[in-house]
Amino acid sequence: MRLILISGLSGSGKSVALRALEDAGYYCVDNLPATMLREAVAIYATYGYERIAISVDTRSSPSLGALPVEMQKLRERGIDVRLLFLESKTDTLVKRFSETRRRHPLSGSGLTVEECIRKEQELLESIRELGARLDTSELSANTLRSWVNDLVEADDNRLTIIFESFGFKHGVPLDADFVFDVRCLPNPYYDNTLRPLTGQDAPIAAYFAQYPMVDELLGDIRQFVAKWLPAFRQDNRSYLTVAIGCTGGQHRSVFIAEALARSFANEQVLLRHRQLSRDA
Template sequence: MQLILISGLSGSGKSVALRLLEDNGYYCVDNLPATMLTDVVALYSEQGYQHVAISVDTRSAPTLAALPEVMASLKAMRVDVRLIYLEATTEVLVQRFSETRRRHPLSGNGLTVEECIRLEREMLEHIHELGHRIDTSHLSANALRAWVKVLVDADADCLTLVFESFGFKHGLPLDADFVFDVRCLPNPYYEVALRPLTGQDEAICRFFEGEASVAQMLADIRQFLQNWLPRFRQDNRSYVTVAIGCTGGQHRSVYLAEQLAKAFAGEQVLLRHRQLPAKK
């Protein structure tokens, strides 16, 4: 059985992720106490379900402490269990609750939305390291669905190396393990003909291929990762997210993320461009 656990902050897109999995043939359960996971998985396994997705979050707060031990037990039972943790900045979450006019699940004690978010982060602090984090602060629902689908299709037995481009003017990604700042490199934005293009376009690639500083930055990041990836494997890490940032997340960061993905083609690689529209 493949079991996908969805967790994270309220308002970060857990319902979007769960509906995507349901549309892709997963049997989905929303808000199950962590202590019930083993019994429920055994029941569904007996009934022949091969793909199951379950959300586990602060709505069942008293059972959250048991989640790490339960996940270890499921893996010992040879269940392919993976956790996807969704989060977003406090400012974005406050705006989403304001727009939807929904109550935060922890708002029953007279707390403001911002106080509820802070409390929820503390309650989930021990969980986000158990799986793969996705910062949905600047993601459309369509982009989140695409990212989740690619993630669940990846081989769980291999370390997944995620290259993610972003723009610093939109804020640092919360889900990054490493952040490389490439704003010091030549910027094609200042050439009018190149401005509307992205780092995926041939003209931008030609622009960067003639720059020695770009080649040096690419070589340095590549060498750093080659040196340290073996240690992450030894630490039994399932995911390593490498964020490459430029000013707007359109040219330099996109180009370097694309080139790094090609350089590590022998690894299990996922490529994301935070500021570009999701491909349909």
Template sequence: MQLILISGLSGSGKSVALRSLEDAGFFCVDNLPATMLSDAMALYRNYGYQQIAISVDTRSHPTLGALPLQMKALREAGIDVRLFFLEAKQPVLVKRFSETRRSHPLAGMGLSLEECIEMEMELLAAIAELGIRMDTSELSANTLKSWVRQLVDSDGNRLTLLFQSFGFKHGVPLDADFIFDVRCLPNPHYIAELRPLTGKDQPIIDYFASEPKVAEMIADIRSLLLKWLPEFKLENRSYLTVAIGCTGGQHRSVFIAETLARAFEHEQVLLRHRQLQRNGCD
């Protein structure tokens, strides 16, 4: 059996993620108390369900403390358990609640929206460390669905090395384990004919191939990851997210993320470009 747990901040896209799994054939349950996970999975097994997706979040926050032990017990029972933790930057969450006019699940405590978000972050801080974190601040619904499906399709018994490019001017991604700043490298943005292109285009690739410092930066990042990746595997990590940032997330970070993904193709690798998907280029 496979169990995908969806958790995270209210307004971060948990419903979108759950619907994408339902479309993929998962039996989905929204807002199940964590204390009921083992009993629910035993029931679903009796009915012959093989792929289950369950949302567990602060709507049942008194039971969240039971989640780590519940996950451990289910894994010991031979179930492939993965947790996806969705989050977004506070201004983005405030904007989403304002646009939808929904109330926050913790609003009944007499707190402002900002205070509700801060409290929810505190309540879920320990849960965030149990799975892969996904920063949805700049993601469209379709992109989030695609990313969730990619993670589900990956082999849960192997560490997934996730390379993602981003632009510092759009903010640092919340879900990164490593962040490498490559803004010190030559920038094709200042060459008129290269400016509209991305790090995936051949003229940009040729431009960076002629810059020794770019190759040196890539070699240093690759060397660090090669040295420490075995240690992360020993910790039974399922995912390791390596973020490469330049100014706009268009040229340098994209090229380097693409190059590193190819360098580690012997591993289980996912590749994402946060700004390219936002601009419709990916």
């Protein structure tokens, strides 16, 4: 049996993620207390369900502290348990609640939306590192569905390296373990013929080939990641997110992220382009 747990901040897209898993063939349950996980899984097993997705979040906050123990006990039963933790930047969440006019689940105590978000972040801090983190700020629903499917289909017995390009003007991704700033590299943006292109296009690669410093910086990042991969495996990490940032997230960061993904082709690699997904 495979069990995917969805948790994270209210407004970060947990419902979208759960629907994506339902479309992928998972039997989905929304808002189950952590203390009921083993009992629920046992019941679903009697009906032959082998792929289950369950949302566990602050709507059942008194039981959240039990989640790490419950996950371990399920694993001891031979169940493939994974946690996807969704989060977004505070201003993004405030905007989403304002646009949808929905109440925050913690708003009953008379707190403002921002105060509710901060309180929820504190409540969830202890489980934030239990699985794969996914910053959904500015992601479209389609992109989120695609990234969720990529994460759950990855082999959980191998460390997954996620190379992620982004633009600093949109903020640093919350899910990054390492952040490399490549804004020091020559910028194709200032060439009017190259500006509409992205780091995935051949003319951009030809542009960067003129500058030895591009290959030098790429080699330094590659060497750093390769050096520390064994330490992350030894720490039993399932995911390592390496974020590459330039100004707008269109040329330099995309090119470097693509090159790194090719360099680590023998590993289990996922490739994300935040701003390209956003613009699309």
